[in-house]
Amino acid sequence: MRDNMTWFGLSFFFILAASYFSVYGKPTGVHLRNMDSFISAVEQVENSNPGLSPLTLVRALRTTAGHDDPLTIHYLGASNKLGDSKTLETAILNATSFSFFDKASHHVVTDYGEERGVVLTPDGTTVALAPLLLGIEVGLKAKMEAAPTVGMFPLTLARTLGLSFLSLQDFPPSHRLGPDGCWDSVVQPRVFKLARPPTLATNSLINGGMDGAILGTLLSNLSASEQLQNLSTTLKGYYSYVLPEGQGLDGVSHPVSPNRREISRSILEPLDPHKQVIETLKLIWKLEGTEWISLDTNVEKSVKEGLQAFVYKYWDCPAIIPRCQWGAEAYHGTPVPLSLPLAFLYIHHTYQPSSPCLSFPQCSKDMRAMQRYHQEDRGWGDIGYSFVVGSDGYVYEGRGWHHLGRHTRGHNSLGYGVSIIGNYTSVLPPRHSMDLLRHRLVQCAVDGGRLVANFTFHGHRQMVNYTSCPGDAFYSEVTTWNHFKEIDSEKQKKEKDKQVE
Template structure:
């Protein structure tokens, strides 16, 4: 099935409820803040609301090529146009940072994903200003001179885009949208002292203290890079929404409406244009060769703006190019690629078998990300006779002779049960089984994976 069969485990779960706090760290709370700013009709129009939210960060936090393009003569923003409660919320999440296992600056979105606010806002800001090509040789323009050409086309794969490699020429300009929301931080994460960097492990995941009123987000393991799953979700959302805004003629829609639609039923009524499909849409928008060029260009631009930057000081163009190449491959293959595999499974289950959706409760990709199938509250179609008694968790791949990635194994062994337990979804005495224990005639989940599964906590050998 889609290049390999799916094998799954069974996790028995229950779901009690939680409590509520005022102004929890929910995306809906930020949408409320944006709506309040829009009602004040600040000078500068819809763009002013994003500037107010970004101003909560430290001075100079906004990329210089975006700061310099603000319209000349614009009046200073009201230093406190928000009410006290919303201002306190914005101050908590305006900056993204990771300290140990605590991740700050993230929000719980209605689709269940965790999203970093700052890269989302940077993408919105770049999109509102019009997606621009920032010349590398002329990146420091005076305020009011936007410079460059307006970018058009979703994938931006023009004839002069070449793959980063030996004798490759750096791009002449950088896409302001990709540089602001994603490319710069992605490149910095792959700058290692070694000639060939090992993948830093994109997309660390974590748990909220409670789902009804989330206040704190704790990563499952200390991350090796600030590019957590929440950051990548926010960056991708910023790119998708910024690209959408850049295509719309003025007057553009209110951001509170756009965000409400994107994290709700779909932008302009399109159910395929919402946060649930961020990776699928991102894969259609971002190609690996162009992303490599953009990451390379973003690093060159940042190096010219901040020559003493600790990660860029004395770095050669070749070192920057190599980091950009690895970064683009890891992002497009590990982060975006798993979404395509799951869509193939979904098409098979819906189109061939005629089911309502993916039969499994959850599917785990090689990136370690958990994709929701039937989820917690719908009966699955994974193990005849046991669908009403448990939840099916599938790995993508054939694990007869090999094992899933370490990230995927950690997710199913530790991450998913731990998060479910902390959210009040997992019964402490749940039992863990392999498919072959409940269904005759199958080798699932594969010999290699099943032998490992037998060493995990909560595994039971005998089924009553």
Template sequence: VSPAVSPAVPPRHMDSLLDILDALESPARGGSPGILGRGLGVCGTPGCRAVLGEPPGSPERPPGVTAAQWQLLTELLRHHPATPERGSVLAPDGSTVALAPLLAGIEVGLRSGGSGRPLPSLDPPLDPLLAVTIAEVLGTSFLLAGDSNATALGPDGCWDDVENPQNYTWRGPPSLVPDPVAIGAMDGVVLGARLARGPLPVAELLRGYYGSGNGSEAGRAPSSYRRRDFGALVGRARLEQEVAAVLGLLRTLSPGSELLRDLGTAEVAEVARRAAREFSERYVECPAIVPRCLWGARPYRGTPAPLRPPLGSVFLHHSRDPARPCRSFGACARAMRDMQRFHQHGRGWDDIGY
């Protein structure tokens, strides 16, 4: 008898998640992605549980979801908080999105819009959408970093294969708010605010926001404008206010009370101020930068000579090709690889000239 062969796990791409959500939300199934996600461990922090409640029991595989899809979903949602890369997917715009803050924000939006149980009133008052997406994890990260040199934000990372992403590798020691968590949180806020205005199937919402397919040329997806849209919804002052509010809530919850035991009101306010300032500078006010490893760059030929500041001058140069602008991550990554190939093999240069 031949041994059983495990089905191939789908790639860790947003399209794979959309396929699962389509099966969950079909009229015959009537599943709830929010409840399922929390049952698998999406909302595991004290502040998130205070807002959304204790998670339901561990769910079984729903009808219509294949064994391979269920394996992927459980791996994405049931992972240790210290390994957020295991809970992230590659989106069509080239960003890597942590699903936990995204799905938590979606559930808050649905319940704020009248779907499901009403959200509780908390003391101190706080915005539940910001609490479950970014305020708690941001405040906690800066609390733990303290005045040391420990990083409280970032880093980013790269996938092993952008066409079939399975493994994501950090480009430095991860904080509690690496780039995928920050991106998932911003998307959770933007989409949660949309759902608060009226219900929409989650698969339809995500497909409209991220687009579909890694090579679509239909135009830039709304997710490409997340920094602008998040900034319009949540200014720096409001983010600071909500981080301070959620830290006030954590004083009453374990283990947050231990972290905050020796901090006074002024010190907590300073943590919130620093967290909001640095998050806004990095993720709202600065543009996203795609690292070489993500678009699939070949290695530099030879040994590069590091620049030695101060520099006398800097030249900013852009490409002439492609003649038609690329409008998706897949198309832009291919264009970058084509230009690098031409410069290295056609012109004999050490690397791409831009």
């Protein structure tokens, strides 16, 4: 697989080194592989070089990474021949006050499934730095030259997607993308292990590509009167945001990383992804002298099928934080498989925790607390819910799509139980959280064959007689949703009499 990645031009992707280094090359401390550490390192470069332009810095980082493949040079030029970037690269490599940017490190997946060249972001997702920085460089170049953006889609996503689609033509389209993985620690991340054998378009590469397209487009669209910020400031605004109490993403008007799927779609879908991927592949083959590959009659079919899978997985469906990422304990016993598709989705609020969670650390803490309560106090095998929605912009995996939950007594085998963290007796959840559940998650379930197309929403209180869940305010809202159905009084009485697990 690694040989294929090199052949396809995906080598030389930039990553942070694993250690601090002195000018003599001796390690002076451990470098955590998270976005905050990367931003801190960038900030130190900027502080050591007053007046440094963001474009010069990203070009220097590209030189340091050795990421000058033919496609990148075609759009951006050779980084070591662009002004003073070579001088700055020398300063980066010799500095002692910030993390060393390793020139020889590439984006690779080791034989034992570790993905390198990636960092953990504050929102709990994982991003490859190479496509992120390339997108930013495209945007900065367009801004500084007062010219249209050229190469944004090819360098951030089209190359990665197209090559992955073609390299796995014999596999189902859904298997030509991903996977995600988990860190050894979200507090001190050092090792990222993938969930299964990788494609050429892992989740982190796609996340980095979406982020690069968003930030690059944002920078390129700055008006003439708007000053370019330092690279570290741009990254902080996108990754190190603070969500307003009680509003979550509803109260944020500028782009932040939890919105990467919606925003990248609004930017890239109008560009005709199919045309972009095909043209990018043809350009790669021309630059590499392998134009004979374009004669393969399966190219168009592979790209079309692959893009359909990409749109479904990364644009239609919401991002779901996997169990291992929020720190789930193992299931006590043996999970019971569900018989899909299901016909119902039962809506809950957690009541306790009573406050909306606004960050990955807080939502993860809430998930662990609920699982601990369900396993230890109630004696259940696992957290009861199928999925839980935070106010940080993410859905959290509970028992998931395929395993029987314990959320709606007498009905667990008939539907999924989805809860929003918080007490919604007198107030509504943030609009974005409700939309994640109502539109994104359920459409993902229907399109993926997990819910029937004519599924039914029910509030938890409709099915059992001892609860006001999902809270009066939230339930009143739910009754206005498409697919919600009342239960007639006689049937409701019979249903509530089935209070047997």
